[in-house]
Amino acid sequence: MSPVFLYTLVTLGGIGVILGASLAFASKQFAVEVDPRVEQILEILPGANCGGCGYAGCSAYADAIVREGVNTTLCAPGGPDVVHKIAELLGLEKTVSTRKVAYLHCAGAHDKAKDKYIYDGIKDCRKAVAFAGGPKACEYGCIGYGSCVAVCKFDALHMGEDGLPVVDRIKCTGCGACVRECPKNLFTLEPDSTIIYLACSSHDKGKAVKDVCSVGCIGCGICVKVTEGDVIEMKDNLPSVKYEESPNLILAQYKCPTKSYKDLAAKRPHMNIDTKCKGHGECVKVCPVKDCITGEEGKPHLINGKLCIGCGLCLGVCPEKAIHVVGAMGYVGMDMSS
Template sequence: MELVLGATITLVILGMIFGVGLAIASDKFAVKVDPRIDSINEILPGANCGACGQPGCSGFAQAVVEGKALVTGCTVGQNEVAELTASIMGVKFEGRERAVAVVMCHARGIKNKFVYHGVKDCRAAHIVGGGFFGCDYGCLGLGTCVEACKFEAMYMGKDNLPRVIEERCTACGKCAAVCPRKLISIVPTSKMVHVRCKSLDKGAVAKKICQDSCIACKQCEKICPYDAIHVQNNLAVIDYPKCTSCGKCVEVCPNHTIINFARERSLAKHTLTV
């Protein structure tokens, strides 16, 4: 009996010692979590799209608190989330202009080089012989960008070209990232003029392949009063910070390669309502 009692007392004492030790260790080695992380995480949209460059919304919240990400990093949340995040971090926030994805290709009447029977994915098709499409720079039309969009902001048009639903687009850049031919750009919504071509072929060659291609005639470059467009490697390129969307280049483009996107947006909205 005395032996059992002694053992019990010993176990109780050891338990108390271990308990105190664990309590001290727990307090000493505890990982302190900044409450701002939870506060920021609560206001995020929860899309976990990774557009911010972080592993999900919680990862973004932690990165902001640690100074590894900007308060404006959440493209999905736009200015509303950025402003709230800045408030939590105690920093000043200046509104930024909303951006949208734009498909820089409107190729028409182009014949395929061969019949493709592979995986319905632009990246896979691009590997096979440089792609089946007649233009080596144009859209393959398999809808990989549409599949990549988590916000249902894109759809394939009847011409096999992707269309962007601007009202739903969060400018996350996922569509641009999966396009093997880099045909999708993220640009400010105020910019209405775009060169819808990526061909680097010389004018005569490009014209034979696509009636909408840039032929590097430099008419746009000559007429622009703001020095906002230049022909580089046989392709007209817009310097968006300089561009005022005046539309003068649109008027002189012989192949209608440069377009006023205001009209395109109007047509897109009309398509969705009919």
């Protein structure tokens, strides 16, 4: 055997054996114990790494749950399913988190809100804001360059033709990326049962709002007066609505002089009076809509289904319990069959 062949064998073989042995030794000696639950939680989490939970990614959140006992309900994209599975794994009580989606609190489309200058820079909201607060005359309004659309990882935001982003309520996971991105803080996450919401964020006084936008809230406070319970509160010229208490905002939307409340329902149930009606007329007194309920006193009354806004005020006052709800809810941009 030639010495070159022998020495090659010895050299490479020796290197291989020594390095292999030392790596094997090191992997035993320097093994870092990882809590197996971290891996298991990581498998449950959706793996979108959206950062909605406030951690750097899914693995950071899984680590925080195990090590620091952080709340297991922070994963919005995962929804209640993920919460249940993690709770089961850790032997915790099941806590249900309501599904939340993003709502844009501005309705200042191109034709409704005025611009104060023509912006010709980078089409990015944060850049535009740096220049005198953006081109919108209303300092609270949506700039409409779609920075929120760009950060949405779930394809749930699209730019509408009117220059305002539209939330796809089915795709939205409530991760909150748009909430953090919007330089005007126009997005909030609210329970997805919210159908009517205030689409304005302006704290300006009535005149100032009227000058720049036709659908801006003028802070008149009528919505506070007409809505039952303490669900709306005027804060600095703007109604603050507690959406988590699922308020009935139909009347507020109807009475709002500027139509600042946005209704996502294309069609909602209306009231109907059956033959039990003896014509007490109690319903006529409470109905907020003119000529909606008609009929002579003492004779059966009639509700005009086209005028009825479905507020339900008349339901409780009928002494004969003759008023019923008819029809179903329909949503804008939502196929209810799915």
